[in-house]
Amino acid sequence: MNLEFTEEENAFRAEVREFIENNAPEGMTRDMASEGDADPATMREAMLAWHKTLGKKGWSVPAWPKEYGGTGWNPTQRYIWGEENARMNTVMPLPFGVSMVGPVIYTFGNEEQKREHLPGIISGDVWWCQGYSEPGAGSDLASLKTTAVRDGDDYILNGQKTWTTLAQYADWGFFLCRTDPDAEKPQMGISFILVNMNTPGIEVRPIKLIDGGYEVNEVWLTDVRVPATNLIGEENHGWTYAKFLLAHERSGIAGVARSKRGVEQLKEIATSEMLDGKPLIEDMGFASKISQLEIDLSALEITELRTLAGEQAGKGPGPESSLLKVKGTEIQQRLTELTLEAVGHYGAPDARSFPDDGSNDFPIGPDYAHHAAPTYFNMRKTSIYGGSNEIQRNIITKMILGL
């Protein structure tokens, strides 16, 4: 039992920290990509800036095997990498290419597919989106209805996907489609197909969310003709690849490093806000809520490190990743609750509606209050997406408890 990092690991931390401090672009946050009125081209470039820098350095896909462009870092080093990025609040490469379709392609794709797609994912030149959920297929993903019908050398896709994150910027998408409607089990008739988002017949309709942003989309597919060579692996075996990918999606979902940073920001706010003439953070009631959050975060962190150690010893992330997802998202949500509480009256004003007179002489509340409520609203998604927390508990019940 030992929680200390080794000398090599500390040296590694110093190296990546120096690189991040010297190279990370400033002034960008992930939220900005879903602003409805932002110029898509500018936004896309800004979102990709860090990804492209990392691509050149060779650090954009650290978890990949070295032969495909990975760094060869062990899980502890990748953990340190995540921590250091969170510390600087960098906009990390989106997961859709790097953590999702990339690993599927190098694991199940053919040589031609690897040659065509992996370089764009590594460099950040190609933006990927995920065509999984449908209006009728959410938690019950296997009931999806979008069809892909073979026609000569092509598939013809018809159907509707939804909750497709940032599809408005995407060049390519990976889609789960039904290729055998008569399969014995719904899971058995599904295929995993790569689709160029510029193909005729694809319509992306942004969905306005409760925080006012447009982070997800409906994707309508009408007679979309896709070369059959875009099929990953075998026809009707897509569910296997999808499950592989969902396991990848869950690792890292704990978001420990980001939440740590969030706690620091919350403490700063609670130090600025005053209660009875003293900083809010000196109030026992509020301070104990922050402490509870830090304690929960600490329990999550050590649990994640134990999972990492298991991974390092060759055990892949199993159903324990459900625990990390549930507890990680609960902490992320709690953080936004406490931030909204901390800002008091100034949680109510909608920053999107502020008078646009260019004047900063009369600010409407402190800057840190402007996104407290929208962020609180937005983060409710975390217990819904990536397999809802109810589904995660079902997984724990079934896979760990054996019930």
Place this chain on the structure above:
Amino acid sequence: MDFEFTDEQNMVRDGISRLIREEYDFDTRREVVASDSGWRPELWAQLAELGMLAAPFSEADGGFGGATEAMIIMEEFGKGLAVEPFIPSVVCAGGFLKHGGNDAQREEYIGGIISGEKVFAFAYAEPRGRYDLANLETSAKADGGDYVINGHKAVVVGAPWATHLVVTARTSGGQTDANGISVFVVAKDADGVSTRDYATVDGRRASEVYFENVKVSGDALIGEADNGLPLIEKVVDEATAAVCAEATGAMKITNETTLDYSRQRKQFGVAIGSFQVLQHRMADMLMEYEQAVSMTYLATIKLDEDAVERKKNVSSAKVKIGQAARFIGQAAIQTHGGMGMTDELAVGSYFKRLSIFESEFGSVDHHMRRHIKLVAG
């Protein structure tokens, strides 16, 4: 013991409920909220015509009821998420006038509130005061028989629609002293009053209000100079009870919407309402709602008791209903899944209103602290 309403009170509920149902469906509300003005002045006129704006006033002031009528109206407002300023204008300004106004002030303003011609907002919160009603940087300096007001009021709900403001200000003493506070009526178009207007995240409108050497006559003072705090606390407790009623109405619809959705939405071949984990959550939502109704009644009934009893019970209600609002709002979104996150469904708007309600007229923590002080002292 009796939890029945009078025939007259039931008529108030029927009238307001029909009006909200017929004139304020969710699509209409969405248009209203997105419009330039952000409210429906014509509905306000209709409410006045139906006598609803007179409901909480006594007969002597031209009304026919009290806090129970305000509770009934706000519960129905909450069901439809109506944004019109019943609490700021009728409950708050009306409350100051009926409890603290002299004959001339009642004569001058209450009629206008009841007819809807005068619309008030209540400017009490300040950027650094948090929920402490006595923590005031805004000052009113006596100048002969007049007062000169300077300061900045934060997040004044309904101010963009207001013709008049009720303003709390310090006339003497230190920044957080209980003594030295006074209450004034100020016309919004008075010289030196300026505003920055904006929408709130839950679909209402508010302003930052700035006072720069705003001169008002001594007639603008409501109640006693320097001894305004007890009056302010009483009126804010009445407003707190009313906003609790609003939240309770909003929770009722949130629960109904969630139950409906769980019956319609199918996954794994069955309605999701057949899953026990969701059933138990909805059972909890129901229990939270029923307790919220109870606490709204309790707070309303206790408004005319002595200050300690009133404060203790209003704070109890705000704690319990604040907690219920958070639980129910979050549980409703979770049960709706991705659809709950969309702007399209009404449930998101109910969730946002309930989220902001949590801190209105004092957060759960604030009222817990007030409760602790009262029961420990």
